Amino acid sequence: MCGIVGCIGHEKSVAFLLEGLEKLEYRGYDSAGIAVHGGDELKVYKARGKLENLRNLLNGNSSSYSLKAGIGHIRWATHGVPNETNAHPHISSENKVSIVHNGIIENYKELKRELSERGVEFKSQTDTEVIAHLIEDFLNQGHEFCDAIRHALKKLDGAYALGVIFKEDPETLYAARKSAPLIVGVGKNRNFIASDAPAILEHTKRVIYLEDNEIAQIKSSSYKILDLEGNILKKKVETLPWEPVSVSKMGYKHFMLKEIHEQPDVIRQTLFDKLRSTDQPLNLKEVKLTRQQLENLDRIQVIACGTSLHAALVGKYLIEEFTGVPVDVEASSEYIYKRAIVSKNSITIGVSQSGETADTLTAIKQAKAKGSHVLVITNRPDSTMAREADSLLPVNAGFEVSVAATKSYSAQLMAFYLLAIFLAEIKNSLPAERIEEYKKELIQLPQKIEMILSNKEKIHECAIKFHNTRNFIYIARGINFPVALEGALKLKEISYINATGYPAGELKHGPIAMLDETIPVLSVLAPGKVYEKVLSNSEESKARNANMIAVTSEENEHLEQVFDFIINIPYTDEVFSPILTTIPLQLLAYYIAEFLGKDIDQPRNLAKSVTVE
Ligand code: G6P
Secondary structure, X not given: OOEEEEEEOOOOHHHXXXXXXXXXXXXXXXXXXXXXXXXXXXXXXXXXXXXXXXXXXXXXXXXXXXXXXXXXXXXXXXXXXXXXXXXXOEEOXXXXXXXXEEOOEOOHHHHHHXXXXXXXXXXXXXXXXXXXXXXXXXXXXXXXXXXXXXXXXXXXXXXXXXXXXXXXXXXXEEEEEEOOOOEEEEOOOOEEEEOOHHHOOOOOOEEEEOXXXXXXXXXXXXXXXXXXXXXXXXXXXXXXXXXXXXXXXXXXXXXXXXXXXOHHHHHHHHHHHHOOOOOOOOOOXXXXXXXXXXXXXXXXXXXXXXXXXXXXXXXXXXXXXXXXXXXXXXXXXXXXXXXXXXXOOEEEEEEEOOOOOHHHHHHHHHHHHOOOEEEEEEOOOOOHHXXXXXXXXXXXXXXXXXXXXXXXXXXXXXXXXHHHHHHHHHHOOOXXXXXXXXXXXXXXXXXXXXXXXXXXXXXXXXXXXXXXXXXXXXXXXXXXXXXXXXXXXXXXXXXXXXXEEEEHHHHHHOHHHHOXXXXXXEEEEOOOOOHHHHHHHHHHHHOOOOEEEEEEOOOOHHHHHHOXXXXXXXXXXXXXXXXHHHHHHHHHHHHHHHHXXXXXXXXXXOOXXXXXX
């Protein structure tokens, strides 16, 4: 959700800023901009829309003093429509300060009023612009550069990751952070700042994680980290656990399609790392609780947003089924405004692909402050959430570029399967033979996904038939209910078609009133406890003339009578079915969006990492 980059000491600063922004485009694409030193002034270039527009604007017009400080920004609009004026970098009235910002300044209206009364003219509708004017105001009062930033920050309420450059201090790049991610990259005779590691990985793997209320004063060969009182802090330089990211689509038309196809390998890798043998107990050494604590565990709460929330809902079903321990799942944005209830024998699990989602981060901090052990399941072991965690269970899906999550979701599901089995073994809550069978079946899953991926015709046909529909309904029960939610979310995210997932038994309590021949109903029909029930709910929908689609491993005449389209998947035990039933739903959403010509990897209004509340 907005990305910032900056550099000092780089001989090709404009090229660095553009490449860095390209790696951060998943964070927003409403506008892009950079500010660099050019002659004796700060030069700001910005363009509405994607980075490509900024590149076109800069074509042949990127003269800047290399080696001097530069900053760049990619925007996901919060305050003010996405246009050129509201695009960052913002510049102060007397053009002395330019800034880029990720976050929200909550008291910006009050500050804007104060500054306006003193004659400052505002150009944009953003909350950010006040920061540039405030810093300039302190400069004009005689404070030196870093002090001017410190004093300005003290007046701000809200969240910020900031990059700041000054016209009269061209050899220094400044940065600051509060409740929004920011790293300082330490290079050789050049240093960097970025919202996320991919932007700087090709240049350095050595980073300093800025903490809240810290300011970085960065020169090309040195840096200082200070607190808001101006005290110099000792900070550790850490090594990023990543190799430079390939942004190649590897021949696929979109990253989303590539990432869908990576799922078998992602699961294989997880199993290779964690499940070395099927007849030995799992050793999840990442879970830093004693055996006694695990045996006594009597409640788990899970907090997450978006697709991660759906993975958490599958996790609830699994842990409850395997161990009998009650699991509450809550959207982080709801959790943070309620009384947090934690007890001695409970733990809190935060699930997040990015490890930076603001609501989930706040939620786990609240749970931790109440004394709960916090286990984080994330795809980013270098994220803020990972650093907050008492136990860290990384999911290793690799970088996910497409905004709509696919492979990270499957990897999160695997984390829950492993955790549920691990707890069941410790609590002795399932027969050993059953656990062994489960482990054997887990190993079969990647191959079964590959079978779905090599047999996509029916899904394609279905997409052709329904790509013009305006409303879609997904139904399922039990462990596949979250899959219905996830399938509907995927379709909404990338095709903008209204899609809703319902527990199949709830259809008759209201939603069935909507059904007619214009609405497709997709039933997730995994053989098991609720198969017959979902089938009979599907028949109720068929009786209201809905277009019926099934995702199932069953094949029989009765199904052919009820359903217009049957998407067949391989059989697996009901408890593992979400791993398989999700895949056709991801592909269906993908093909529908493709037929509609949508911007699949960067859907409108969305960002991959939502770092504001
Ligand atoms: C955004 C993304 C979703 C994602 C959600 C939670 O809304 O567009 O794809 O599921 O954030 O993100 P997280 O990184 O916490 O899993």
